[in-house]
Amino acid sequence: MIITITMNPAVDKSTTINKLVAEKKMRCSEMVTEAGGGGINVSKALKELGSDSLAVFPSGGINGQLIEKYLQARDIPYQTIPIEKETRENIVVRENDTNLQYRFVMPGASLTEREAQLCLQMIQQLQPAPDYIVASGSLPPGLPEHFFASLAKTAKQVHARFIIDTSGLPLQLAAKEGVYLLKPNLSELCALAGVSYLPVNEVKDAALKVIKQQQCEVMVVSMGPEGALLVTHNGYEPVPAPTVKKQSTVGAGDSMVAGMVFMLSQGRSLPETVRFGVACGTAATMNPGTQLFKKEDVYQLYHRIS
Numbered sequence: 320m321i322i323t324i325t326m327n328p329a330v331d332k333s334t335t336i337n338k339l340v341a342e343k344k345m346r347c348s349e350m351v352t353e354a355g356g357g358g359i360n361v362s363k364a365l366k367e368l369g370s371d372s373l374a375v376f377p378s379g380g381i382n383g384q385l386i387e388k389y390l391q392a393r394d395i396p397y398q399t400i401p402i403e404k405e406t407r408e409n410i411v412v413r414e415n416d417t418n419l420q421y422r423f424v425m426p427g428a429s430l431t432e433r434e435a436q437l438c439l440q441m442i443q444q445l446q447p448a449p450d451y452i453v454a455s456g457s458l459p460p461g462l463p464e465h466f467f468a469s470l471a472k473t474a475k476q477v478h479a480r481f482i483i484d485t486s487g488l489p490l491q492l493a494a495k496e497g498v499y500l501l502k503p504n505l506s507e508l509c510a511l512a513g514v515s516y517l518p519v520n521e522v523k524d525a526a527l528k529v530i531k532q533q534q535c536e537v538m539v540v541s542m543g544p545e546g547a548l549l550v551t552h553n554g555y556e557p558v559p560a561p562t563v564k565k566q567s568t569v570g571a572g573d574s575m576v577a578g579m580v581f582m583l584s585q586g587r588s589l590p591e592t593v594r595f596g597v598a599c600g601t602a603a604t605m606n607p608g609t610q611l612f613k614k615e616d617v618y619q620l621y622h623r624i625s
Contacts (some may be wrong), residue, residue, distance in 0.1 A: 320447060321372040322479075323358035324438070324470065326462060327427040330385050330408040331355030333607070334618065337415045347412070347547040350600040353610070354389035357410065357484060360570045362610050364599060368393050370584065373398060373449075375421055375438060375464025377459075378546030379428055380405030382521070400437050404428035407459075411569055413607065418568060429461035439473050448477045451580050454493075455484040455573055467493035474498075480583075484576050494534035501535040502576060508540055526550035539579065539593055541572065541600075559595050561623045565604045570611045571595040575600030578617065594624045 331354070354363070362374040366564050378387060378399040383406040390397045407425040414421070442452065449563040452474045452515035454467055467489045474555035480499035483490065486507055494501060494511055496616035502510070511524040511534065526538045527550055540548040546560035578599030582592040 320445075320449045320621070321451045321453065321584060322442065322445070322449040323361045323372050323374050324366075324434075324442075325356040325358030325374065325376040325456055326430070326438070326454075326466065327457045327459040328354070328356035328359055328386055328406055328442060329382075329425070329427070330406065331380045332408060333413070333492070333567075333569070335607070338423070339412070339414055342534055343383040344407070349608040352385070353388040353611070355570075357573050358453060358522045361453050361455055361577040361580070362395050362397075362574035363393070364570075364603075365576045365581055366393060367611065367614050367619070368577065368581050368599075369614075370554070371396060372453075373445075375430070375441060376400070377402045377430055377434060379403060379474075379578055382406035382408055398441060398625070400428060400441070402428060402432055402434055411567070413483065413567065418566075420569075422569070427457070427459035430459050431461060432463070435462055435466055435486050436581070439469060442473050443471075445477070449479045451482060451584060452479045452483045453484075453576060453580055455576055457485065458489050464488045465492045471496040471498050482580060483578065483591065484572060488604060493527065495513055497533055498535050500537040500539065500579070501529070502539045502572070502579075504541045504542055505595050508538075508617075523550055523555045526555070527552075538590060539596065541575065545624070546597050547593055549589060551589065556590055556591075556593070558597050558624065560601050561620050563601055563605050563620070566607045567610070571600045571603040574603035574611050592601060593625075595621050598624055 333351045336345045362372045365372045374397040379402040407427040410423040412421045482500040484502045538550045546558045549556045575596040579596035582595045602616040
C-alpha cells in the first residue's frame with residue numbers, strides 16, 4: 320500500500336496567451352483545472368500507471384471540494400483532514416510567442432498543530448499499514464518546519480519506507496531523522512551536505528556523505544535535463560534524460576517520484592526504478608499546463624533509456 324501526503328494541496332489552473340503585456344487585458348485560452356500539490360500529483364501519476372494509492376491531504380472550502388470531486392471522478396482513493404480555511408489555488412500561464420511559462424504559486428491555507436496531529440494519527444491507525452509513505456511538496460503556513468521529521472518518525476513506527484521530496488529546512492530536518500529515499504536537486508544536496516557549491520564531479524561524493532550519516536538509504540539526485548544520479552552505499556549510476564520537446568515542467572518532479580515508488584512497489588531493482596522515474600519525469604514535460612504524463616509516452620522513453 321502506498322500513501323501520499325500533501326500538506327499544501329491546490330487547485331491548479333493553467334492557460335496560455337500570445338504575449339504578456341502589462342496594464343492590458345490579455346485574452347487567454349480556455350482554462351484547464353486540475354487537482355494539484357506534490358503528493359496528489361504522485362497519486363494521479365500512479366493511477367495513470369495502473370497503481371492505486373491513498374492520497375491524504377487537508378481540505379477546506381470550495382477549492383477543497385473541487386479537489387475531492389476531481390479525485391472521485393478518477394477513482395483515486397483519498398482521506399482528508401478537514402480544515403477551516405480555504406484550500407489554495409495556483410495559476411500557470413504559458414506565453415505562446417516565447418514558450419516561457421509563468422507560475423503564480425499561492426502560500427496556502429494555514430494549518431493548526433491540532434490539524435497536523437490528525438494527519439499523523441490517521442497514518443498510525445491505517446489498516447493495513449502502508450508499505451510506502453510519500454511526502455511531496457511544501458508545508459503550508461502554520462505548520463512547524465519539523466513536521467516532515469515527525470512524519471519520518473511515524474513512518475518508522477508503522478514500518479513503512481519513507482520517501483520525501485521537499486526543500487529547505489523541512490527537508491534537512493526530515494533527513495536528520497532518517498528516511499528511505501531522498502530526491503534532492505543540486506542546490507538541495509548542497510544544503511544537505513553542508514556546502515555552498517558542488518562541481519558535477521563531486522556530486523556523488525556529497526550524496527554518499529549524506530548516506531553515510533544515515534540520513535537516507537538511497538539518494539536520487541535530480542539534475543534536470545541531464546537526468547538523475549542514483550547513489551547508494553554500493554555505488555552510483557547516472558541516468559540520462561532523453562531529449563524531448565518540452566511544453567511544461569509542472570509536475571515533472573512529482574511524476575519522477577511516482578515512477579520510482581511504482582517500480583519499488585513492484586519489487587524492481589534500484590537502477591530500473593530510477594530509469595523509470597526519469598522516463599516519467601521527462602514524459603511529464605511533453606504535455607502543456609498542469610497535465611502530467613501519458614502512460615504510453617513513459618514506456619517509450621523508458622525503453623529508450625534502458
